[in-house]
Amino acid sequence: MSNMGYPGHMELHEPDLRDVPVTAVLAALADDVRLQIVRTLAEGGEHACGTFEFGVSKATRSHHLKVLREAGVTRTRIAGTSRYVRLRREELDRLYPGLLDAVLAAPDRVA
Amino acid sequence: MSNMGYPGHMELHEPDLRDVPVTAVLAALADDVRLQIVRTLAEGGEHACGTFEFGVSKATRSHHLKVLREAGVTRTRIAGTSRYVRLRREELDRLYPGLLDAVLAAPDRVA
DNA sequence: GAGGTTGTTCGACGGATGTCGAACATGGGT
């Protein structure tokens, strides 16, 4: 009956970008699957996790999204059973000006 | 006596940058020791391998320089028993405009 | 509430990666 804090939803770990070493951001981007995800997110707006179909299992997809989130690259909003992911573009651009643009502009060469 | 190709010096493997996937460049930069090396090289000019003193053994240092070279980040000139390394800055800037600048401008946070 | 949807977590496994010391290769000096 009494107010018992929040319902289910454990907080997602989304670090302050200043606490993330550059090498961690670079490492997060240095993977084909994750780079595909970031390219998709760069189109703007939110994307449901399930919409990323890159030939990996959902467990692997979940793993990659976690890596991106914990590297400060993405932010996740929980809504029902779905999670909506978006790029932390402004923050990234402010802290690492030009980085994301340069990576996104790079040729795709993944076939 | 006849001309028998070149003397000792086996060719160093220095790939065409267009053959290197972005993820490989990012991976090469996503390491503290290697990033230190790149920062030093960014000061310009050539640096002898031995001048990199970052608390790792010479075997490890050699390994990191190889990773950077094979990712197309550096170029190496052999002179006697020494090797002189330099950044492939113009090429990198042409193919990935802004990438190197962004990474180098990032806060150092390695203590 | 039973069942379906969406996504995470938990081992497990194989392959890559960072690290080292020791051995090797090469070239310069005396």
Next chain:
DNA sequence: ACCCATGTTCGACATCCGTCGAACAACCTC
């Protein structure tokens, strides 16, 4: 010729990383 200086290469080792299926958790709908 010998030795030393500079680097590379070779196992070896520990750790990390990407991948998966299976189990679990939360939520929505009927």
